[in-house]
Amino acid sequence: MDNVVLAYKALAAGIGMLALFGAGIGLGKVSASYVESVARNPQAKDDLRSAAMMGFAFTESVALMAMLIVLLIIYTI
Amino acid sequence: MSGTNPMSSFVVKDLIKIKVFGFDLSFTNSSLFMVISLVIICYTLHIWTKYASIVPNRYNLFVEKLFFFIGAILKPDLGSKSILFFPYVLALFLFIFVGNLIGLIPYSFCFTSQIAVTFGMAIAIFVTSIFVGLYMHGFMYFKRFVPVGVPVAIAPVLVIVEVVSFMFRPISMGVRLFANMISGHIMLDIVAGFAVSFACGNVFFRPFILFPIIINIALILMKFLVCYIQAYIFTMLCSVYIGEAIKDGH
Structure with a gap:
């Protein structure tokens, strides 16, 4: 019985990490637009870098919230 | 896999048990590392600015750069009021940054990986922004929840949406x-677990132990960036929220 519960927990954790799909698209869009705007205006590189870093961190935090739920599934419930 | 629980490094242990009126106010390892980080911040800032001269030496210059950095965060949002919140935001930045860095030392405790600590700091910023808004604009502060130029019919729905999104900030x-913080530490733990299982396994796999170690070094370097x-971001959001409270009220 216990093994079945553990197996379903692992399955649920794997499904929960599907959130990385969206976060990956978001990170790709952030870096793509960063590279594109640097290519258009190389002088604005320093200003754009901090904005891009902020975008990376915000998008990454979405994925980390999914990871938080997965950890809750594995270790607490 | 190492087979151990990766969450074991985040367990809060009581060092000195204190109970006041049924409340648990024990001195934990989390509080110990908070005290250590405060001591580090105060001591370094004191020593580095003690022998200040007209021509600054390198330590004076570092502290000066740090002050300018925090000022640059505050300036676009708060404008002329930035000097009022400067000490708070500087303390917040240094506390979080030093706490994150202390967590990277093996066998230490990362107090910013406790949701009680981070959520407490976020709630403090949230309450500060509300009080600043009420102080600056009085009751008109609550006008910020009513969007300008929407039909009367859908305004109540938008007010609810605005209030919920405001509540979700902290x-x-x-x-x-x-x-x-917690994800970085777990990642380091799992990659280090690969090294352990290579070392304990078949003799022919022993040379592969180098790969997890190299990856771990790269991850620790990335963690320095994440700490910063x-x-x-925490201090910048703090200044954005307080700046919004000052500017709002239409």
Whole structure:
């Protein structure tokens, strides 16, 4: 019985990490637009870098919230 | 896999048990590392600015750069009021940054990976922004929840949406810092577990132990960047929220 519960927990954790799909698209869009705007205006590189870093961190935090739920599934419930 | 629980490094242990009127106010390892980080911040800032001269030496210059950095964070949002919140934001940035860095030392405790700590700091910023808004604009502060130029029919729905998104600010702020810290530590633990299982396994796999170690070194270097970015984002959001409270009220 216990093994079945553990197996379903692992399955649920794997499904929960599907959130990385969206976060990956978001990170790709952030870096793509960063590279594109640097290519258009190389002088604005320093200003754009901090904005891009902020975008990376915000998008990454979405994925980390999914990871938080997965950890809750594995270790607490 | 190492077979151990990766969450074991985040367990809060009581060092000195204190109970006041049924409340648990024990001195834990989390509080111990908070005290250590405060001592580090105060001592270094004191020593580095003690022998200040007209021509600054390199330590004076570092502290000066730090002050300018925090000023540059505050200036676009707060304008002329930035000097009022400067000490608070500087203390917040240094506390989070040093706390994140202390967590990287093996066998130490990362207090920013406790949701109680990060959520407490986020709630403090949230309450500060509300009080600043009420102080600056009085009751008109609550006008910020009513969007300008929408039909009367859908205004109540939008007010509810605005209030809910406002309430979620401290939650997203606290969870962002906490989840970033905890995920980095778990990643380091799991990659180190690969090294352990290579070492304990078949003799022919022993040379592969180098790969997890190299990856771990790269991950620790990346964690330094994450420590800095998370502290920066926390202070920047703090200044954005307080600046919004000052400007709002139409």
